[in-house]
Amino acid sequence: MIFITGGAGFIGSNFILDYLSAHNEHVLNIDKLTYAGNPFNLSSLDNDARYHFVQADIADRETIAALFAQHRPRAILHFAAESHVDRSIHSPGEFIHTNVNGSFTLLEVARHYWCDLPPVEKESFRFLHVSTDEVYGTLGPSDPPFSETTPYAPNSPYSASKAASDHLVRAYHHTYGLPTLTTNCSNNYGPYHFPEKLIPLVILNALDGKPLPIYGDGRQIRDWLFVSDHCTAIREVLARGTPGETYNIGGWNEKTNLEVVHTLCDILDRLKPKTAGSYRDQIAFVQDRPGHDRRYAIDARKLERELGWKPAETFESGIAKTVRWYLDNPQWVLNVRSGGYLKWLELQYGRKENT
Ligand code: NAD
Ligand code: TYD
Secondary structure, eight states: OEEEESTTSHHHHHHHHHHHHHOOOOEEEEEOOOTTOOGGGGGGGTTOTTEEEEEOOTTOHHHHHHHHHHHOOSEEEEOOOOOOHHHHHHOTHHHIIIIIIIHHHHHHHHHHHHHTSOHHHHHHOEEEEEEEGGGGOOOOTTSOOBOTTSOOOOOSHHHHHHHHHHHHHHHHHHHHOOOEEEEEEOOEESTTOOTTSHHHHHHHHHHTTOOEEEETTSOOEEEOEEHHHHHHHHHHHHHHOOTTOEEEEOOSOEEEHHHHHHHHHHHHHHHSOOSSSOGGGGEEEEOOOTTOOOBOOBOOHHHHHHHOOOOSOOHHHHHHHHHHHHHHOHHHHHHHHHTHHHHHHHHHHOSSEEO
C-alpha cells in the first residue's frame, strides 16, 4: 500500500486517479477535507477495492501513527497543504499548522516507522514530499529559471511555510537517513482545480458573465504545467528518484497572466460564444496582491536528464482540455460552488473512517 496525504485536493485526486489507472496497488488517502478537499473528485473509485479513505488531520500524530502501524505502507506521498497564496495573506495560521506542523508530524511518524522496518523494506521505503517553485521567490525578466540549487527566498506566508517543510524534509534525510524525495513544481492547471485559483476562476466567472479579475498590470509570469504531467513526474520520481534529492518539475510554459486570461477568453469565444462581444470584455484590472511575485520559471532539465521525464501536453493542448472539462462537468462546478458537496460529505463520510 501507498499513503497519499491531501488526496481529495486538486493534484492529489488527479494523482490517485492516474495512479490507480496504471498500478495495481492499494492507496490510502488521508485527508482532513478542508474547503479544498472534495471526495466527489474520486467518486469513480467508490467501488474500487484498492482505494481507501480516512478523514484525518496530518498534524494528529496519534491517528497518523496508528495508520502506519495498521497499514504498513511502502511509501508516503505528501500532497496535503494549505495551498492558496491569497488565503495565506489573510490567515497564515492554518498554513503553519498544516504545512509546517503537519509535515513535521508526518516526518516524525515516518521516521519511527521506518527505523523499525526490516532491512529490505527499510531500503525501499520512500517519503515523497510534494512542494512548489514558489519557495525560490521571484525572478527578474532575464534571470535564468529556478534550478535545484537556486537559493530559497520565499515571499508569501504560503511559500515560507512550504520552504520550512522542504527544509525539514532535507534535515530528516541528512540527520536520520530517512529516504526522502522532494519535488518542486510550477503552477498546475487542469480538471478538479478549485475555482479560487486563476484559471478555473476565470473560466467560471466568464461563463457567469462576471468580471475576470486581473491583479495589478497582469504582466506577472507563471510557468504552467498540465496536472497529469505533474502526476507522471511524481510517479517517475517515486519509482527511480535518488533518496535525498530534489527534482524541479515544470512545463517550459512561461505566460503572463494576461496571456493566460486572453487564451481562456478566446477558447470560450469559440466553444461557447456570447450573444454579443467577447469574453475579453469582462476583464477587470483590480488591486494587486501584496508582495506579488513577478515571475516564476522552472528549469526541469535534471528530471529530464536523470529520469527521462518530459511533459506530454503543450500549454495550448492542456488549456483546451481544461476549458472543455469545466464545460463538460457542470455538476462538479455546482457542487463545489454551492457547498453542496459538504452536505454530500456528511452523508457519505459521516463515519470517520471508510476503509
Ligand atoms: P489543494 O488545496 O487543492 O488540496 C489540498 C488538500 O489537502 C485538500 O484535499 C485538503 O483537504 C487537504 N488538507 C489540507 N490541510 C490538511 C491537513 N491538515 N490534514 C490533512 N489534509 C489536509 O492543493 P493542490 O493544489 O492539490 O496542491 C497539492 C500539493 O501540491 C501542495 O502541497 C502544494 O503546495 C503543491 N503544489 C501545488 C501547485 C499548484 O499549482 N496547485 C504547484 C506546485 C506544488
Ligand atoms: P494563483 O492561481 O493564485 O496561483 P499562484 O499565486 O500560486 O501563482 O495565481 C496565479 C497568478 O494569477 C498569480 O500571479 C496571481 C494572479 N491572479 C490574478 O491576477 N487574479 C486572480 O483573481 C487570481 C486568483 C490570481
